Amino acid sequence: MQFTAAQIALLIQGKTEGDASVAVSSFGKIEEAQEGELAFLANPKYEEYLYTTKASIVLVNEDLELKENISATLIRVPDAYSAFATLLTKYQEIATQQLSGIQQPSYISQSAKLGENIFVAAFSYIGENVKIGNNVKLFAGVFVGDNVSIDDNTILQPGVKIYHNCILGKNVTIHAGTVVGSDGFGFAPLADGSFKKIPQIGNVIIEDDVEIGANCAIDRATLGSTILRKGVKFDNLIHIAHNVEVGENSFLAACNVVAGSTKIGKSCMFSGQVGIVGHLQIADNTVVTAQSGISKSITKKGQVISGSPGFEAAKYRKAFIHFRNLESIVQRIDHLEKENKK
Numbered sequence: 001m002q003f004t005a006a007q008i009a010l011l012i013q014g015k016t017e018g019d020a021s022v023a024v025s026s027f028g029k030i031e032e033a034q035e036g037e038l039a040f041l042a043n044p045k046y047e048e049y050l051y052t053t054k055a056s057i058v059l060v061n062e063d064l065e066l067k068e069n070i071s072a073t074l075i076r077v078p079d080a081y082s083a084f085a086t087l088l089t090k091y092q093e094i095a096t097q098q099l100s101g102i103q104q105p106s107y108i109s110q111s112a113k114l115g116e117n118i119f120v121a122a123f124s125y126i127g128e129n130v131k132i133g134n135n136v137k138l139f140a141g142v143f144v145g146d147n148v149s150i151d152d153n154t155i156l157q158p159g160v161k162i163y164h165n166c167i168l169g170k171n172v173t174i175h176a177g178t179v180v181g182s183d184g185f186g187f188a189p190l191a192d193g194s195f196k197k198i199p200q201i202g203n204v205i206i207e208d209d210v211e212i213g214a215n216c217a218i219d220r221a222t223l224g225s226t227i228l229r230k231g232v233k234f235d236n237l238i239h240i241a242h243n244v245e246v247g248e249n250s251f252l253a254a255c256n257v258v259a260g261s262t263k264i265g266k267s268c269m270f271s272g273q274v275g276i277v278g279h280l281q282i283a284d285n286t287v288v289t290a291q292s293g294i295s296k297s298i299t300k301k302g303q304v305i306s307g308s309p310g311f312e313a314a315k316y317r318k319a320f321i322h323f324r325n326l327e328s329i330v331q332r333i334d335h336l337e338k339e340n341k342k
Contacts, residue, residue: 011086012087015062031049062078113132140158144162147164204220204225229249229250238255
């Protein structure tokens, strides 16, 4: 696929500077891009490469002032980074839209209802009474259990498993190896010290515009639903336990673990390796820094939390300074005690 600078500028509402007829067919980093590729410049520390790049087209911020002559055609936009993201999204959409049909071998139940322009790759399984919307793409080895509903424009990458009765909204993307609807970790202790499994008969609901990274596990509810609200974004290797609810537009980085029945508010941001115990309430707009552990509810909106157990980040930083100086503080106290004994 080739696009001219003029076509790209029209798509992202930018202004061309240079040869508007020059065409590109792929993307590259500004320091490595070659002729026929499009690059972008958003971070000022990479500006030196603007004057040496071999890229045919470069997206730049509209207020950038050139210090030297350049060979590439520029497209000026208010925000080069977001414009580049828009182009990548469009490029991916065009590529996936070209996929359609049902490859063999695959199994599709006769009771399943399939929408228009869907793609089912080889070795996929679609169970009883499944409903699949329009423009859905299921890549190799996808499993869709009985009574699952998948709405329009959803993409399941290779090896994704959707257990029975789960519901996926529109424009959902789930990356390779993720499991949706596996049993919650529910076991009742018995008098003899053993454990009896508690059947997990709920489901998982994933609302519109959610993206889930690779190798995540989203457990089904014991009763009711585990819910990922609209616009949620997950990195790789995240575990969401039974009956958890993640609020709209919340963002979880890699290796987060959320224990059962915790409710996370809207627009929260959790950095990598955050752990949250069960049955908590996390207020809207909460930010949790990397490797923090949340052991009690956060009721005030917009707080930044650090540490394990987590508390306000500003207080955590002050406490950490004292912790680093703990050895010298102990030595000073020992010295004072010895002096007082004299």
